[in-house]
Amino acid sequence: MSVVTYQLQGDVGVIKVNNPPVNALSQAVRQGLKESLAQAQGDASKAVLVICEGRTFIAGADITEFGKPPKEPSLPDVLDALENSQKPVIAAIHGTALGGGLEVALACHYRCAVPSAKVGLPEVKLGILPGGGGTQRAPRLMGVEAALDLMTSGNPISAKKAAASGLVDKVLGDDLEKEALAYANELIAQNAPLKRVRDINIDPASIPEGFFEKARKQVNKRARGQIAPDRIVSCVEAAVSLPMDEGLKKERELFTELVQSPQSAAMRHAFFAEREAAKVKDLPKDTPTRDVKKVAIIGGGTMGGGIAMNFMNAGIPVTLLEINDEALQRGIGIIEKNYKITASKGKMTEEQVSKCMGLLNGTTNYDDLSDVDLVIEAVFENIDIKKQVFSKLDEVCKPGCILASNTSYQNIDEIATATKRPQDVVGMHFFSPANVMKLLENVRGEKTADDVVATVMKLAKTINKVPVLARVCYGFIGNRMLKSYGREAQLCLIEGATPKQIDDALEKFGMAMGPIAMGDLAGLDIGYKAREGLSDAEKGDPKSYKIADVLVEAGRLGQKTGKGYYKYDPETRARLEDPEVQEIIEKVAKDLGVERREISEQEIVDRCIFGLVNEGAKVLEEGIAQRPSDIDIVYLYGYAFPVAKGGPMFYADQVGLDKVYARICEFRDKIGSETWAEPAKLLEKLAKEGKSFGDWAKENA
Ligand code: NAD
Numbered sequence: 141m142s143v144v145t146y147q148l149q150g151d152v153g154v155i156k157v158n159n160p161p162v163n164a165l166s167q168a169v170r171q172g173l174k175e176s177l178a179q180a181q182g183d184a185s186k187a188v189l190v191i192c193e194g195r196t197f198i199a200g201a202d203i204t205e206f207g208k209p210p211k212e213p214s215l216p217d218v219l220d221a222l223e224n225s226q227k228p229v230i231a232a233i234h235g236t237a238l239g240g241g242l243e244v245a246l247a248c249h250y251r252c253a254v255p256s257a258k259v260g261l262p263e264v265k266l267g268i269l270p271g272g273g274g275t276q277r278a279p280r281l282m283g284v285e286a287a288l289d290l291m292t293s294g295n296p297i298s299a300k301k302a303a304a305s306g307l308v309d310k311v312l313g314d315d316l317e318k319e320a321l322a323y324a325n326e327l328i329a330q331n332a333p334l335k336r337v338r339d340i341n342i343d344p345a346s347i348p349e350g351f352f353e354k355a356r357k358q359v360n361k362r363a364r365g366q367i368a369p370d371r372i373v374s375c376v377e378a379a380v381s382l383p384m385d386e387g388l389k390k391e392r393e394l395f396t397e398l399v400q401s402p403q404s405a406a407m408r409h410a411f412f413a414e415r416e417a418a419k420v421k422d423l424p425k426d427t428p429t430r431d432v433k434k435v436a437i438i439g440g441g442t443m444g445g446g447i448a449m450n451f452m453n454a455g456i457p458v459t460l461l462e463i464n465d466e467a468l469q470r471g472i473g474i475i476e477k478n479y480k481i482t483a484s485k486g487k488m489t490e491e492q493v494s495k496c497m498g499l500l501n502g503t504t505n506y507d508d509l510s511d512v513d514l515v516i517e518a519v520f521e522n523i524d525i526k527k528q529v530f531s532k533l534d535e536v537c538k539p540g541c542i543l544a545s546n547t548s549y550q551n552i553d554e555i556a557t558a559t560k561r562p563q564d565v566v567g568m569h570f571f572s573p574a575n576v577m578k579l580l581e582n583v584r585g586e587k588t589a590d591d592v593v594a595t596v597m598k599l600a601k602t603i604n605k606v607p608v609l610a611r612v613c614y615g616f617i618g619n620r621m622l623k624s625y626g627r628e629a630q631l632c633l634i635e636g637a638t639p640k641q642i643d644d645a646l647e648k649f650g651m652a653m654g655p656i657a658m659g660d661l662a663g664l665d666i667g668y669k670a671r672e673g674l675s676d677a678e679k680g681d682p683k684s685y686k687i688a689d690v691l692v693e694a695g696r697l698g699q700k701t702g703k704g705y706y707k708y709d710p711e712t713r714a715r716l717e718d719p720e721v722q723e724i725i726e727k728v729a730k731d732l733g734v735e736r737r738e739i740s741e742q743e744i745v746d747r748c749i750f751g752l753v754n755e756g757a758k759v760l761e762e763g764i765a766q767r768p769s770d771i772d773i774v775y776l777y778g779y780a781f782p783v784a785k786g787g788p789m790f791y792a793d794q795v796g797l798d799k800v801y802a803r804i805c806e807f808r809d810k811i812g813s814e815t816w817a818e819p820a821k822l823l824e825k826l827a828k829e830g831k832s833f834g835d836w837a838k839e840n841a
Contacts, residue, residue: 144172146179152324153185153227157192162199165240167211169198170218173244177221177229186328188229189320190222190248196235197257198244206408215240215272216388219247223336228327232320233257233308236296243272246281249335252310252323253299259307260296264368266411267404267784271395275375276387280340282307284347288376292359292369338384352377365650366784368398402794406786410776413769413787417608418600420593421766427594430540432602436461436512438529440471440502443546444518446574449475450603452496453575459501459508468502475500478575506536514599516568518546521670526550527558534559542592544568548619549670552585552612562587566596569616570605571778572662579778580605583616606777611764618774620759621788624751624817627684629655631811632744634683634729636736639705640717645744650782655748657715659688660704668692686728691721750804753792757820760789760836767840768833793832801827 143159143166155176157163173190180188192198205211222229222244231237231245233253242259245251253259261270261278269275270291279287282305290297290307302308312319352373359369371394378390398404420427435451436459437444448458462468479493488496501508509515515537517529526545533543543565545555556562567583580603582596593609600607610616615623629642633656643654653661667688671679679685691697691704698704699713706715729736756771765771772787785791792800804819826836 142172143168144176146176148183148185149321150325151184151186151328152321153180153183153188154321155180155188155190157190157198158194160194162196162235163192163194163241164200164202165198165215165244166202166205169202170213170215173218174213174221177225181226185227187324187332188225188227189232189324190229190244191232191317191320192234194235197231197233197237198241199236200239200241200262203411215243219243219272222247223249223338225249225334228332228334230320230324230327232312232316232323233259233299234316236260238262238296239270239274240272243270243274243277246274246277246307246337247272250310250323250327250332251308252312252320253302253308254312254314254316254319255299256314257299258296259299259302260294261291262294262296264292264294264366264372265407267366267368267401267407268398269368269372269375269391269395271391271399273388273391275372275391276379276384277337278307279376279379280337280342281305284342284351284376284380287379288355288359288373291372291376292362342380344380347380364652364782364784365648367401367403371398403784406784406790406794409769409786409790410772410783413773413790414606416767417606417770417773418597420597420609423590423594428591429595429598430513430542430591432456432513432542432595432599434512434514435459436509436515438515438517438533439519440468440474441518442572443570443574444516445471445475445478446572446576447516447518447546447570448500449478449496449575450570450605452499454603455499456602457499457501459503459512461503461506461509464504468504472500472502506532509533509536510538512537512541514542514544516544516546521548521550522673523550523554526555530555530558530565534561540564542566542595544596546570549615551614552583553587556585556587563589564592566592567610567612567616568596569610569618571618577778578604578606579618579774580607581610581616581618581774581778582607583610583612585612606773608770608774609766611762613759613762613764617759617765617771618778620764621752621755621771621775622779624755625748626655626659627680628747628751629744630684630687631681632739632747633687633725634732634734634736635739635811637739637744638717638722638725641739641741642744642748645741646748648741649745649749650785652780652782656705660698660706660708660715663698663700664688664692664704665697683732683734686732687725690724690728694724696721746803747807749788749791750800750807751817752788753800754804754817754820754823756789756792757823757826757833760833761820761822767837769837789833793834797823797827797832798830 145156147154157169159169229248230250231248233245234257237245237259239262242261261274263270286305299311303311310323356373363369375391378387434457437448438461440460440462448460451458460471462471482488483490483493515533519525519529545567546569552567556565565585566588569581571577571579580600584593597607613620632642639656643657646654696703699708702708705721707718708715759765760768768789771789775781775787776783781787801819801823
């Protein structure tokens, strides 16, 4: 069946797109639109309606065509045909009209939408800009400021908001086809003109002086090194100052620049990597999953409370178990407070909050867990306590109940030995704050059953998380790699850099927060406590943790005590350099016999980031991660690695593995192998073969 059909219904020529699942703008759709439009020009129709079957209007470009040679007709050809139609063309929007989909609607003469519809231009999220006239038409319709916001945020807006801004002409009732036809007939009856968006001129005098400079500054501040938002500002500026055709030329020029940029390659990589990460290589697609209708959380502290909220938000009842009533009430109180904050920001209604809270039950009695389908343990990070908890769970939980641990470091296989059902034990490692952070690192134990793995991967979607699958090792994918990153930051600190130099360098690279400031945020006592359980050999080089130990022992635990590596302004929480810390650093360096020297910004970045990459390569060669792109997802969603760099492994590929390998060898030789771990075998092999992690992924798909 054709993906686009044309039929005359009374006076209206109806072009219907039917390209499931989301009516993507494939070559066949583009061609169908063009042909139907040509047909409409020659028949008795007085107006043309573009409408879609299924769950949405054209949702956007066809992602399978990404990176392939363009196929005729191009989107601009189709848009020209729509705009130059001799009969008014009306787009009828339902579902989500995004990107190229919305650009099709913008090239029409009128737009109507059902109330539930959403429209948006999300290209910026792939490091590009709307390249089908969107940057020229959106500001002409909705004004410069609203259009900039739409395109630089990439976030969709509701039909109502679109109508209020002028992007959509009419909000229909719920019955799409009937109401859209009525609107088309109404326009015919009014003899409505051919309202071409290109004919609208934006009066330059209406733009306040310095507006674009300010906008550029704002987007650059928000964008953490991304260039696309800046180019979008340039396009909108062109929409004001240049005639339409010249504006379109400018848009094409900047679009081409962005499409070819390493940033957009990185962001497209991230887009596909996210989809890939949810797949488990050795599990057939039809692996059965277990029903999860009721969940229990053990421990209502920082993590337990946040984890509980994820399930409550998804409408799944949660039983929270704590050691005593006091701890339980505290835990419930924190959850309640978090919801109140969300509601006060207007992100949830009071009604939604009470509905969620209604799904929460507290208990101190394990017998209340007998009917749950999944338990997530989030008690103190101590293997003995965790094993005690699992042994109790083994006694009370029904057969088939999944027993998960949110441990950051502990061995899932060892935890599983506390039960008689190791096949039901799995890691579900959430990130803090657990109700906000998108990453869910699921950890597959030696004996974890396939259907348990399939269930926790699928469950991630239900609670709106991005899952990645890891195998067991100390710290799994994310925290294990973080250790190398943190170690290099610590070494730079003791060898001569200040906390601020290190954080500035990595924040300039694009990390949301530098590693030293991150330590202060998380609390320096966490690492301190974790080290207490380790042997000297496991702790590694004292140069990599001694400063932190001294700070903790001096009561400087980080933000929560108002001071750590920095001191924090009690009012603004601004981080300030502290001479006392500098003294501590210098003393520890002296005690450990380290001669301090000047360390360049480049050295800081290379040591920390290549530290991640090197450990990532080890994680890969040991089979802890399934694919290099999974490691990228862990870092993008769990550690705020800059998306414009695609994740540490993709970044290393872009730098070139030969260069990365050479630089790691250089550090090892200069600084000594006791401080710089040996290059990973896999990294060495790929570098010498002139290959990338991407090549490895293809060979090991
Ligand atoms: P937390 O100290 O804030 O909370 C732990 C809670 O567990 C406390 O409320 C305590 O009363 C309760 N608890 C202790 N023993 C218990 C028992 N036997 N039965 C029932 N409840 C018990 O700790 P947290 O930061 O929420 O960490 C919990 C787990 O999550 C740890 O394994 C940690 O490694 C992991 N984790 C923490 C983070 C983080 O950033 N905080 C991130 C990911 C994973």
